[in-house]
Amino acid sequence: MKTMKKVPHRSPNHILDHLEDVYVPVLNKQHQELHRCLLDFNDLVDYLSKKRPTPEEWKKIKETMDFLGNYAKEHFASEELLMRKHSFPKLAEHKKEHDDFVRKYGELYHYLFDHGDILCVVDAKFFLLHWFSHHVNHIDVEYREHFRQCGLLNDHC
Ligand SMILES: [Fe+2]
Numbered sequence: 001m002k003t004m005k006k007v008p009h010r011s012p013n014h015i016l017d018h019l020e021d022v023y024v025p026v027l028n029k030q031h032q033e034l035h036r037c038l039l040d041f042n043d044l045v046d047y048l049s050k051k052r053p054t055p056e057e058w059k060k061i062k063e064t065m066d067f068l069g070n071y072a073k074e075h076f077a078s079e080e081l082l083m084r085k086h087s088f089p090k091l092a093e094h095k096k097e098h099d100d101f102v103r104k105y106g107e108l109y110h111y112l113f114d115h116g117d118i119l120c121v122v123d124a125k126f127f128l129l130h131w132f133s134h135h136v137n138h139i140d141v142e143y144r145e146h147f148r149q150c151g152l153l154n155d156h157c
C-alpha cells in the first residue's frame with residue numbers, strides 16, 4: 001500500500017507510524033489535520049500527566065478536545081457525503097464506525113470533565129490514537145478503490 005506520510009519521531013509508540021493515502025486530497029488534508037491535533041493532544045497529556053493540571057491547563061485540554069471532536073465530525077461528514085454521492089456500498093458500515101466514535105468520544109468527554117482525573121486523559125490519548133490509526137489505515141482505505149473506479153481522481157475532488 002502506498003504510504004502518504006512519514007510521521008515524525010514524536011509519534012508515540014509508533015501507533016501513528018504512517019497514514020495511508022486515500023486518494024482524495026481534501027480527505028488526506030483532513031487526516032493530516034486530525035493527525036496534527038492528536039499529536040498536540042498527546043504532547044499536552046504527556047506534559048500534564050507529570051503534574052497536577054491547573055485550571056488553565058484543564059481549559060487547554062477542553063479546548064483541544066472540543067476542536068478535535070468538532071473537526072472529526074466535519075471530516076466524517078465530508079467522507080459520508082462523498083460515499084453517498086458515489087454510492088459506496090459499505091457506506092452504512094463505515095458510517096456506523098464514525099457514529100460509534102462520536103458516541104465514545106462524547107462519553108469520554110463527559111467522564112473526563114465530570115471527574116477531572118488526568119488518568120482518564122491518558123486513556124483518552126491511547127483510545128484516540130489507536131482509533132484514528134486503525135480507522136484511516138484499515139477502514140478509510142476501503143473507499144479509495146471505489147472512488148478511483150468511479151473516476152473520482154485526485155484532481156477532480
Ligand atoms: Fe477519514
Ligand SMILES: [Fe+2]
Pocket residue numbers: 076079094098135139140
Ligand atoms: Fe472514515
